[in-house]
Amino acid sequence: MKKVVFAIFAIAGLLTQGVLNAQEAKEDYVKFGGAVRYNIHDKSWNDDNTDPQFTWDTWRLNVDARTAGVDLSFEYRFYPDGGYHMLHHGYLGYGFNDDLYMKLGVSQVPFGITKFASHSWWFQAPYYVGLEDDYDMGIKFDYTGIENLTLNFAYFHQPEPAGTPGYNSRYSYDIIASGEGTYDADGNFTKPNGMTKETRQFNLRAAYNLSDNVEIGVSGQFGRNYHVNSDEFESSNAYAAHVVANFGDGFNFKGEYISYDFGAIDGSGEEVDVVQMAAYNAAYNVASKANIWVAGLAYTIPVDFGPISSIQPYVDYSVIVKDGETAGGVEFENTEHLVPGMLITAGSIYTYVDYAMGKNNAWLGSWTNGLAAGSPDAEWESRFNINIGYYF
Structure with missing residues (x-):
């Protein structure tokens, strides 16, 4: 048995080294990977006394490959607890030279x-309105030919495709398209109220390294939303300025300001204050205009405790300041998002221990309208969460 185990590890080591050598030489290769994640949570707003719960959060398949100088990167995710699946990313990549790389x-x-x-x-609050770690379908160019500067140019014709048929099962949040729908807790399929499609989106991003430890950047997003009923387009835009800094002995700071206007209109072509967005087989309302402030601080502590190599305590905070009013003329309430926690690293095992808190926050107790009008009577809700992921 020991000889068999040794042989398996030896072969795996040779294959891995072969992949690395092929990548360095720009030769053809295929590499498979993935992850399995488990989750433990306890919600303050859960009244059925079933918490804490242990769930199988995710398993995923990754493929990275190259042939004839063309790269492939692909990731597909499965969520057993929710019963749905989705594409995370999938593109062909090509380097025209050392400075210009394309993803299609x-x-x-x-x-x-x-x-x-x-x-x-x-995540931070921008993720839940489609402005952090968003994925769409299109073409992107990354240019690094100017010292200390990275430029990104992209055109996305549409959001990424949904996974499970009939579901809004996608990884990142997008304005719901006509004809899509969702299943409620009782298994009933419903169509969304919104009939708007995201389309024809251009993105420009510039990030400059002031030093090895400080990055500053600006971003612009310019698109059009098509309203099916009125057969009209409405401009949609978002702007961001950010800074990422490493300082001291292990500190990392992330700060960001975002202003967005999703260009929402109703069936008669009039502007409205709410759009409907969806991901993970679930839809909710979002303020169509807002400003977002983001700040996060982390400190990495190297340790030597069994398999654990580092512990990173952190605190992330973001707030969405909305520009909208209810039918009664009452201004929308802010959404707040506060997450203290820590990341424990042991080889390829990453464990997040979070105490997530939110007010008028869709994923923290205020589902349907928390990110839209919200409620002046909303209270802070919390969710203690442990996510254990093995990545390979």
Whole structure:
């Protein structure tokens, strides 16, 4: 048995080294990977006394490959607890030279802080309105030919495709398209109220390294939303300024400001204050105009405790200041998002321990209208969450 185990690990090591050598030499290769994640949570707003709960959060399949100088990157996710699946990303990549790289397909939208504006498992508030770690279908160019400067140019014709048929099962939040729908808790299929499609979106992003430890950047997003009933287009835009800084001995700071206007109109062509967005087989309302402030601080502590190599405590905070009114003329309430926690790293096992808190927050107790009008009587809700992921 020991010889068999040794042989398996030896072969795996040789294959991995072969992949790395092929990548360095720009030769053809295929590499498979994935992840399995488990989740434990306890919600303050859950009244059925079933918490805490242990769930199988996610399993995913990754493929990275190259042939004839063309790269492939693909990731597909399955969520057993929710019974749905989705594409995370899938694109063909090609380097025209050392400075210019193209991605064709579903890739991350170059906007704000990439890859994440957050330190925690919970993202920051921009994710829940489609402005953090968003993925869409189109073409993107990354240019690094100017010292200390990275430029991203992209055109996305449409959101990424949904996964499970009939569901709004996608990884990142998008304005719901005509004809899509969702299943409620009782298994009933319903069509959305909104009949708007995201389309024809351009993104520009510039990030400049002031030093090895400080990045500043600006982003612009310019698109059009098509309203099916009125057969009209309405301009949609978003702007961001950000800073990412490493300082001291292990500190990391992420700060960002975002202003967006999703260009929402009703069936008669009149502007409205709410759009409907969806992901993960669930839809909710979002204020069509808002400003978002984001700040997060983390500190990485190297440790030598069994398999654990580092512990990173952090605190992330973001607030959405909305520009909208209810039918009665009452201004929309702010959405707040606060997550203290820590990341424990042990090889390829990453464990997030979070105490997520929110007010008028869709994923923290105020589902349908928390990110839209909200409620002046809303209270802070919380969710203690542990997510354990093994990545391979």
